[in-house]
Amino acid sequence: MNLKQLSHMLALSQTTVSRALNGYPEVNEETRRRVVDAAKRHGYRPNPSARRLATGKTGMIGYVLPTGTTVDIDPHFVEFLSGLGDYARSHELDLVLSPADADDQETTYRRIVANRQVDAVYISSPRPADRRVALVNTLGIPFIVHGRSEGFDFDYPFTDIDNEGAFHEAARLLVQLGHRRLALINGDDRETFAIHRERGVRRALAASGLVLRDQHVCSLTMTEENGYRAARRLLEQSDAPTAIACSSLIMALGVVRAVRDLGLTIPGDLSLIAHDDVFPWLKPENFSVPLSTTRSSIRLAGARIAERLAARISGLEEGARGEVWPVDLVVRGSVAGAPA
Amino acid sequence: MNLKQLSHMLALSQTTVSRALNGYPEVNEETRRRVVDAAKRHGYRPNPSARRLATGKTGMIGYVLPTGTTVDIDPHFVEFLSGLGDYARSHELDLVLSPADADDQETTYRRIVANRQVDAVYISSPRPADRRVALVNTLGIPFIVHGRSEGFDFDYPFTDIDNEGAFHEAARLLVQLGHRRLALINGDDRETFAIHRERGVRRALAASGLVLRDQHVCSLTMTEENGYRAARRLLEQSDAPTAIACSSLIMALGVVRAVRDLGLTIPGDLSLIAHDDVFPWLKPENFSVPLSTTRSSIRLAGARIAERLAARISGLEEGARGEVWPVDLVVRGSVAGAPA
DNA sequence: CAAAATCACCAAAGCGCTTTGGAAGACTCT
DNA sequence: AGAGTCTTCCAAAGCGCTTTGGTGATTTTG
Numbered sequence: 001m002n003l004k005q006l007s008h009m010l011a012l013s014q015t016t017v018s019r020a021l022n023g024y025p026e027v028n029e030e031t032r033r034r035v036v037d038a039a040k041r042h043g044y045r046p047n048p049s050a051r052r053l054a055t056g057k058t059g060m061i062g063y064v065l066p067t068g069t070t071v072d073i074d075p076h077f078v079e080f081l082s083g084l085g086d087y088a089r090s091h092e093l094d095l096v097l098s099p100a101d102a103d104d105q106e107t108t109y110r111r112i113v114a115n116r117q118v119d120a121v122y123i124s125s126p127r128p129a130d131r132r133v134a135l136v137n138t139l140g141i142p143f144i145v146h147g148r149s150e151g152f153d154f155d156y157p158f159t160d161i162d163n164e165g166a167f168h169e170a171a172r173l174l175v176q177l178g179h180r181r182l183a184l185i186n187g188d189d190r191e192t193f194a195i196h197r198e199r200g201v202r203r204a205l206a207a208s209g210l211v212l213r214d215q216h217v218c219s220l221t222m223t224e225e226n227g228y229r230a231a232r233r234l235l236e237q238s239d240a241p242t243a244i245a246c247s248s249l250i251m252a253l254g255v256v257r258a259v260r261d262l263g264l265t266i267p268g269d270l271s272l273i274a275h276d277d278v279f280p281w282l283k284p285e286n287f288s289v290p291l292s293t294t295r296s297s298i299r300l301a302g303a304r305i306a307e308r309l310a311a312r313i314s315g316l317e318e319g320a321r322g323e324v325w326p327v328d329l330v331v332r333g334s335v336a337g338a339p340a
Numbered sequence: 341m342n343l344k345q346l347s348h349m350l351a352l353s354q355t356t357v358s359r360a361l362n363g364y365p366e367v368n369e370e371t372r373r374r375v376v377d378a379a380k381r382h383g384y385r386p387n388p389s390a391r392r393l394a395t396g397k398t399g400m401i402g403y404v405l406p407t408g409t410t411v412d413i414d415p416h417f418v419e420f421l422s423g424l425g426d427y428a429r430s431h432e433l434d435l436v437l438s439p440a441d442a443d444d445q446e447t448t449y450r451r452i453v454a455n456r457q458v459d460a461v462y463i464s465s466p467r468p469a470d471r472r473v474a475l476v477n478t479l480g481i482p483f484i485v486h487g488r489s490e491g492f493d494f495d496y497p498f499t500d501i502d503n504e505g506a507f508h509e510a511a512r513l514l515v516q517l518g519h520r521r522l523a524l525i526n527g528d529d530r531e532t533f534a535i536h537r538e539r540g541v542r543r544a545l546a547a548s549g550l551v552l553r554d555q556h557v558c559s560l561t562m563t564e565e566n567g568y569r570a571a572r573r574l575l576e577q578s579d580a581p582t583a584i585a586c587s588s589l590i591m592a593l594g595v596v597r598a599v600r601d602l603g604l605t606i607p608g609d610l611s612l613i614a615h616d617d618v619f620p621w622l623k624p625e626n627f628s629v630p631l632s633t634t635r636s637s638i639r640l641a642g643a644r645i646a647e648r649l650a651a652r653i654s655g656l657e658e659g660a661r662g663e664v665w666p667v668d669l670v671v672r673g674s675v676a677g678a679p680a
Numbered sequence: 681c682a683a684a685a686t687c688a689c690c691a692a693a694g695c696g697c698t699t700t701g702g703a704a705g706a707c708t709c710t
Numbered sequence: 711a712g713a714g715t716c717t718t719c720c721a722a723a724g725c726g727c728t729t730t731g732g733t734g735a736t737t738t739t740g
Contacts, residue, residue: 003728012690013689026689028687049726050726051727053387053393089439089441101429115389225621286564352720354697356720390696685738690733692730693731703720705718707714
């Protein structure tokens with residue numbers, strides 16, 4: 001059932017039927033009812049390929065997926081996707097993942113924009129002066145950045161959490177508890193979020209005349225194994241930290257294992273605070289010693305970004321407004337006063 | 341730069357240019373070279389929207405993503421995606437995720453097929469007599485099932501791992517080590533993979549005149565918390581098992597925690613084998629006691645399924661061939677002889 | 681009451697590609 | 711040399727929608 005057939009059986013022109021269906025004003029309400037009714041009865045759905053050729057609108061949002069045999073997709077992605085998908089569904093948007101060589105995403109961005117394959121894109125895990133952000137900005141496709149980049153001569157729209165504030169609060173608490181030697185087990189420090197978190201910790205320490213020593217900060221991809229390694233390296237130093245702030249729950253698993261291997265205890269010998277993106281399958285309260293966390297649902301962020309993308313596509317949102325969400329500090333058993 | 345312009349500057353018809361570019365035989369090789377060369381020089385790329393309207397081919401593979409505020413996407417998905425994406429990239433395929441109400445995916449499948457939004461789809465986490473499989477089979481779109489369904493009067497193409505064999509082997513090993521009371525901490529037993537795993541364990545036990553008692557099998561979604569709960573329930577029974585087979589590494593984390601909480605040890609009091617889908621961020625060899633596993637890379641499965649989908653789209657693969665991959669049994673420190 | 685404005689509709693021209701149905705010229709064969 | 715066969719190309723017809731640029735009929739205005 002296509003437009004031609006439908007308009008023929010209604011004895012109307014394609015123009016009128018199309019307009020009736022798309023809510024244009026220049027059609028009699030009575031006629032519109034007839035059309036809408038007939039369309040529903042016959043299950044008419046405009047062919048998206050045709051519509052897309054005519055209008056350029058696709059009803060899809062895009063994401064360039066870095067791939068490669070040695071490239072791992074962040075496990076956070078799936079949780080983000082839950083939120084994004086949940087919102088997208090309610091607005092009849094699909095998500096297209098365009099796999100790209102991790103070392104050459106530009107080609108793919110250019111392709112999906114030149115071909116008008118999607119109405120908008122989002123960018124995640126941005127770095128300072130991220131080339132992708134500059135690129136999509138000049139390409140002129142609507143976009144939202146999940147996280148923040150820095151150092152451009154233009155503004156851009158983003159949704160981020162207050163990573164600096166979160167880790168500032170976490171570190172401040174630890175300092176207040178008497179800790180003098182703090183360490184940070186961070187994610188990849190080429191990414192902005194990691195830089196912000198480190199900055200937060202440093203600022204909190206500085207406020208008490210302390211410093212974050214270089215050998216007390218580790219930046220690694222967020223795996224259990226790296227958490228373990230980092231923790232061992234830190235805890236076997238002569239001036240081992242008495243408290244650790246950790247960028248991910250998965251790494252925290254490794255930290256806990258290292259602590260146990262070394263015959264230490266939490267929070268007796270070491271206080272631990274980790275960032276929690278809120279996974280359904282791994283909860284900080286279920287750690288052997290319930291884990292204090294800075295908490296922010298990455299799923300909510302996904303939903304929010306879908307919402308903003310939809311708004312930008314339909315022209316409801318404009319400009320380069322960035323939004324920064326506050327992060328909860330949730331205190332549980334893994335923190336205590338510094339050991340004597 | 342579109343076809344019209346390009347053909348005009350070549351003083352050729354659109355027909356010839358189109359055919360030259362698409363490798364049709366009825367064009368002079370010399371002409372083809374000229375055309376291909378000019379196309380490259382001017383960066384001509386056929387508009388996919390137009391092509392898809394004309395041919396119906398989209399260059400995209402589809403996946404219906406069940407969503408909802410209470411619906412969690414399986415963390416395995418992201419690893420599967422890595423493999424799929426890596427292959428898809430090399431074949432210029434994009435992946436479109438169509439979010440659907442988890443309770444009504446049928447509407448979405450019908451839509452993407454009716455609208456010809458994708459060239460093929462894949463289905464994951466199938467259940468016995470899975471309606472999605474029956475649906476896509478009748479809708480006539482190329483598809484591959486990741487995993488297996490059962491109980492149809494038709495065959496269908498799938499790629500699955502030998503879940504039954506894997507857990508049969510695991511259980512057999514445990515029995516050989518003298519264990520008489522085995523337990524199974526399984527995933528959601530409405531899904532085929534869980535049923536097969538249970539079957540494998542039962543078969544191994546039966547071969548030695550043993551049975552898997554009902555109170556020794558737990559079927560839950562695969563979270564750390566559920567692993568913990570299941571393990572506690574099992575180990576606090578009067579006839580607690582001396583060995584556990586576990587369907588996921590994430591659940592195994594919970595099992596290990598429960599064992600520790602109860603003051604027991606692995607493998608002294610309990611032998612443990614878990615299934616490992618091979619995540620980069622959580623490795624069985626890094627458990628406090630290195631974990632024995634049945635191992636199969638879900639990432640490889642993703643790549644394989646992309647490969648088969650591409651083959652079916654291009655007509656290279658036909659028929660309903662199902663393939664079943666063997667699973668490695670990797671023995672590490674978490675298994676030992678049954679306690680006296 | 682004539683002129684202007686509004687209403688409700690339509691024919692046809694895109695959007696940019698693929699594919700059908702030739703057709704002209706070159707080549708082969710008897 | 712004439713018929714048949716390739717080879718190589720083209721004009722034009724889709725694919726199914728949106729949108730432009732109207733046209734009569736009806737209502738409003740000065």
